[in-house]
Amino acid sequence: MLSGNSTSISANNKNTNINPQKAITGGFWSYLLSYKYASPDDNTEISGSIKDLSPEFGYDEAWYGKASTYSKLEMYEDALHSYDMALAINPVRTEAWYEKGSALDKLGKSEEAMECYQKALDIDPQSSNAWYGMASTSSDLGRAEEAIAYYDQLLKLNSTDSEALQGKSLALASLGRYDEAVACFNPLLELEPENVEALEGRAFALARSGRPEAALEDYDVIMKLDPTNSKALAEKASLLEELGRYDEAALTYGEILEITPENREIMYRQGKALEAMGDFEAAIACYDKILALDPKNIDAINNKGFALSKMEKYQEALATYDKALEYDPxxxxxxxxxxxxxxxxxxxxxxxxxxxxxxxxxxxxxxxxxxxxxxxxxxxxxxxxxxxxxxxxxxxxxxxxxxxxxxxxxxxxxxxxxxxxxxxxxxxxxxxxxxxxxxxxxxxxxxxxxxxxxxxxxxxxxxxxxxxxxxxxxxxxxxxxxxxxxxxxxxxxxYEETYESYTESGEEGYWYIPEPDEDQNNKSPENRGQKKENDADNWYVPEPDEI
CATH class of the missing domain: 1.25.40.10 (Tetratricopeptide repeat domain)
Structure with missing residues (x-):
């Protein structure tokens, strides 16, 4: 395997007398890599046989080809060395700057990648690859406004660029500019009506822009195109919950469980939807399914206890909370x-x-x-x-x-x-x-x-x-x-006896304490007549049984 300036074993064993013209049609890069030309500072004379190559052949081509091969093999550090060699020979090679930026992106060196994309654009302002690199990297860095500006540059070059339309739409949605995102998704979906990712993005933007029914239609289209798309089903169920359509949400969560039967998160969400419907018994069944898979799931135990309380099964609820506290005191x-x-x-x-x-x-x-x-x-x-x-x-x-x-x-x-x-x-x-x-x-x-x-x-x-x-x-x-x-x-x-005495007398069980300046009849017998008007220091608050 190649690494840095080293060559492969097979390359070292090659016959260096091989005709370069034959090398072009077979094992070309291995042939070139058998030579010792390893860095821009190396002044070693190239074999005379290389001179037999066509005058159109540039030495940077070998390093660029080697770099591209490394990139395809996801050997990005090795690729960067080869791109540097190619650019040292030919610093205005646009695609080398772009691909070096892409390799840097893959290594998480996004700011350095942006510099490479900008170098490519300085050489060729029409480079759609470089504009796309700038846009996608800006988006990854959370700089959505910048990304939108770069996507706009791409769309000036080609208004039907589907990647640019999709990237811009997603960036707009990330900024909460949902109406603009929908307007951007629309032409994309006219071009690619079966683009599931675009349909998901538009459905999300429609829901957030107050058009839930249109969003649900998009989710239904997605499910026709991809019946096992549990992510879209989960988003649809969540939207149905927001609309208060808990029965439909619970059914949709059930569809997801047919695809992923041990998905505890979906079991939990189905339980919450059933709770919201008032079907606490069915909700408890969901929590019990979770507990069959994970007996110490405290959240499921507590939710079960809460549902039991809602059913006024308080002793069972208390026992359930005690079980939770056994696991997590x-x-x-x-x-x-x-x-x-x-x-x-x-x-x-x-x-x-x-x-x-x-x-x-x-x-x-x-x-x-x-x-x-x-x-x-x-x-x-x-x-x-x-x-x-x-x-x-x-x-x-x-x-x-x-x-x-x-x-x-x-x-x-x-x-x-x-x-x-x-x-x-x-x-x-x-x-x-x-x-x-x-x-x-x-x-x-x-x-x-x-x-x-x-x-x-x-x-x-x-x-x-x-x-x-x-x-x-x-x-x-x-x-x-x-x-x-x-x-x-x-x-x-x-206390309960006091409460009952109130309910028997037609009251609702609530105690009212009058203000100091209210009717004097509400004062206790022993204080009645002793308080002067506006004397706020000696007023008396009656007990419940005195009212």
């Missing part, structure tokens, strides 16, 4: 959703323990801090409740829910100045927040959808329809709607 998602399941069965102490563990493992989880504060207040640990809300506010200082709840925790222990600070900030952020509660108070946060990274934001509003309520808040709340201002530090059963 420090998995914050398992602790978090176990806390939610414990809350659903009124195990507030257990729920609080889970949220405590969650914030230890993931201290930036604002909803875990919020839930911890909520439960601490319910269980009578008001100072811990305040501390938890302060941690939530460190993550989002402008959270209305955390400010509102922290304010009433301060009220409970008669820290009125601190409560007033919270109220003032809340009013400056959202003057209508309290009125939107409609005398019902806030709620604990129970997610409606599963997110393994727990990056849920707190709701901006809790009631009033889709426009006011965060989509992450469960619309299937647990029957025990626990509120902030239960002052009892007794076990959970006492």
């Amino acid at each position: 420090d998995n914050p998602a398992a602790w978090y959703f176990k806390g939610c399941a414990n809350f659903a069965i009124s195990s507030n102490n257990a729920a609080l323990e889970c949220f405590n563990k969650t914030v230890q493992l993931k201290p930036d989880c604002i909803t875990a801090w919020y839930n911890k504060g909520y439960l601490a207040n319910v269980l009578g640990d008001v100072n811990e409740s305040i501390n938890s809300y302060e941690s939530a506010l460190e993550i989002d200082p402008d959270s209305p829910s955390a400010l509102y709840n922290k304010r009433f925790s301060h009220y409970r222990i008669k820290e009125y100045d601190e409560a007033s600070v919270c109220k003032a900030k809340l009013d400056s952020l959202d003057p209508g927040f309290e009125a939107a509660l409609q005398n019902r108070g806030t709620r604990i946060f129970i997610p409606q959808t599963y997110r393994g990274n727990l990056d849920y934001p707190l709701p901006l509003r809790w009631y009033g329809g889709e426009d006011n309520v965060s989509l992450n808040t469960s619309t299937n709340m647990t029957p025990v709607s626990q509120e902030l201002n239960n002052t009892s530090s007794e076990p959970e059963e006492e």
Whole structure:
């Protein structure tokens, strides 16, 4: 094998008296490589027999041919040496500059490649190969704007250059210029209607430019041309999910699984589509398939637990989360959703323990801090409740829910100045927040959808329809709607009795705490008549059983 200046064994054993004219028609490069002319600085006399070659023959031709052969064999370092030899002899050989650039590209030396392409263009501004090299390398470097300009130069030379049209289209799509990308894909697909890569690119651009139905048509064309194209099927299924057509998405994921039956990612995505349809049992079947292949797949276990919770099978959900924690004791998602399941069965102490563990493992989880504060207040640990809300506010200082709840925790222990600070900030952020509660108070946060990274934001509003309520808040709340201002530090059963007494009296189970300046009838009997008007220092916040 050739390398650098060395020659092959067969070349070294060649008869150097061979006639050069015969060498041209057989073993030409091996014949030339049998000589010692190895570098531009080597002044060794060439054999007289070389002089018998045609006058049109240039010595750079041998090095260029050797370089091209190395490139075809993917021996790029050796190719670069030979290109350098050819260019030392003939520095204006355009194709040698271009091919040297291509070899450098293959070695990941993109900036050096660009210099070679530019050298080729300096010699021949009409070199389409060099323009294409500039364009494709710029695109690979993430310089899409430059790439588009180079593709435009190619299209000036030939408006039907399919490679240039495709490259420009993809560059436009990468910049989010989807309408322009579609306009560029269209003439390409007129030229090449069965170009699957172009169809995939146009489908993506159509979907992103707000034309999903046209995108779905392109995906259907792709599947007719390439029935086993699982990538296109996955993109189609994802688009169907975006459109809320979860049943079709689930079926499409099923088609992919016929092609790749052990594709766990697709099983997972099918499960999520089925969840979105409300078919939690079928979703669990998908997660079970994953677990049959990978029993320790924590994400699949947690998703199964979440689906069980949505079916109100809380004990099974808890057992599932415990299984996840056997494999990964420090998995914050398992602790978090176990806390939610414990809350659903009124195990507030257990729920609080889970949220405590969650914030230890993931201290930036604002909803875990919020839930911890909520439960601490319910269980009578008001100072811990305040501390938890302060941690939530460190993550989002402008959270209305955390400010509102922290304010009433301060009220409970008669820290009125601190409560007033919270109220003032809340009013400056959202003057209508309290009125939107409609005398019902806030709620604990129970997610409606599963997110393994727990990056849920707190709701901006809790009631009033889709426009006011965060989509992450469960619309299937647990029957025990626990509120902030239960002052009892007794076990959970006492809290449930309080809740029941409200529902029996026609209330909805929400506690409302009046403001200091509200109706005097809401004051406790022992304080009634003692408070002077505008005396904000001595007002009393009634307990739930006094309202």
